[in-house]
Amino acid sequence: MSTNLVGPAAVKANARADTEVNFGFWIYLMSDVIIFAMLFVAYLNLSGRTAGGPTPQELFELPLVFAETMALLLSSLTFGLAMIAMHAGHRQRVLAWLGVTFVLGTSFISMELYEFTHLIGEGAGPQRSAFLSSFFALVGTHGLHVTAGLIWIAVMTGQIASKGLTGPVASRMARLSLFWHFLDLIWIAVFSTVYLAGVTQ
Amino acid sequence: MSSSPTHTDQHIESHAPTLGAYLTGFVLALILTIIPFSLVATGWLPPVATLIGVALAGVAQILVHLRFFLHLDMSDEQRWNTIFAAFTTVILFVLVGGTLWLFYSLKIRMMIGH
Numbered sequence: 589m590s591t592n593l594v595g596p597a598a599v600k601a602n603a604r605a606d607t608e609v610n611f612g613f614w615i616y617l618m619s620d621v622i623i624f625a626m627l628f629v630a631y632l633n634l635s636g637r638t639a640g641g642p643t644p645q646e647l648f649e650l651p652l653v654f655a656e657t658m659a660l661l662l663s664s665l666t667f668g669l670a671m672i673a674m675h676a677g678h679r680q681r682v683l684a685w686l687g688v689t690f691v692l693g694t695s696f697i698s699m700e701l702y703e704f705t706h707l708i709g710e711g712a713g714p715q716r717s718a719f720l721s722s723f724f725a726l727v728g729t730h731g732l733h734v735t736a737g738l739i740w741i742a743v744m745t746g747q748i749a750s751k752g753l754t755g756p757v758a759s760r761m762a763r764l765s766l767f768w769h770f771l772d773l774i775w776i777a778v779f780s781t782v783y784l785a786g787v788t789q
Numbered sequence: 790m791s792s793s794p795t796h797t798d799q800h801i802e803s804h805a806p807t808l809g810a811y812l813t814g815f816v817l818a819l820i821l822t823i824i825p826f827s828l829v830a831t832g833w834l835p836p837v838a839t840l841i842g843v844a845l846a847g848v849a850q851i852l853v854h855l856r857f858f859l860h861l862d863m864s865d866e867q868r869w870n871t872i873f874a875a876f877t878t879v880i881l882f883v884l885v886g887g888t889l890w891l892f893y894s895l896k897i898r899m900m901i902g903h
Binding site for chain 1: 805806807808811812814815818819822825826829830836839840843844846847850851854855858859865866869870873874876877880881884885888889892
């Protein structure tokens with residue numbers, strides 16, 4: 589019934605049916621929390637095992653991490669603005685904010701790739717020590733998630749541009765919103781546990 | 790069909806995200822990011838106190854994100870998500886706490902690094 593509606597009406601009509609579907613997606617996210625938790629535990633246990641190689645204090649650059657953090661936090665805000673525009677039925681504004689979110693997410697991934705290539709170039713690749721193996725496993729897994737989120741944003745941009753703000757499109761946007769904010773949440777744990785704690789010791 | 794939008798308007802208490810919630814969340818998250826970064830960058834506190842500060846700011850920011858960005862609360866729409874998140878937190882304590890405890894104990898018994 590709601591698939592024929594377009595705009596705010598469609599968004600609202602789908603909200604209730606979505607609650608169950610979103611709960612299923614939430615269960616997936618919580619299981620993803622467990623994956624990240626185990627990677628964090630591996631990192632915490634292995635971060636001191638540098639095998640005579642570089643230590644966290646020698647490798648991590650806080651200004652870069654701060655810039656990454658700001659890019660991701662801002663992208664959370666801009667995604668929120670896209671969701672607000674969607675509920676108001678402003679298709680062009682949704683596309684614009686999704687575009688900004690995509691650019692911020694891409695800049696985050698670019699900074700991360702810069703850091704990774706820089707580390708590998710310095711001989712601090714994942715094979716150097718248990719500390720670096722667990723570092724690349726943890727931060728890399730988060731980066732892969734963000735990349736998946738970027739692909740999803742690109743797909744939704746295409747769907748909104750071609751189909752408009754229909755019920756199913758709004759429903760998928762609700763899940764993408766959860767996914768994107770969730771990645772920012774995991775990043776808080778990453779920058780606190782890996783970078784800030786690593787530089788402090 | 791033309792009447793259904795108004796119909797749903799009345800029945801669904803709009804849980805549409807608001808600008809105010811997002812901006813509040815953003816400003817709080819910003820503050821809770823700047824605090825730990827400046828604690829570490831300035832070395833204002835001794836290392837242990839810095840680590841505690843970083844941990845507290847991190848937990849506080851995660852709660853801010855859950856409330857203002859992921860919209861977790863006890864409304865009809867969100868109740869089960871919130872309960873499931875709480876359950877996951879319990880599992881996290883068992884997994885993370887248990888594993889750290891186990892490895893710490895192992896380290897002591899094996900005297901690794903001594």
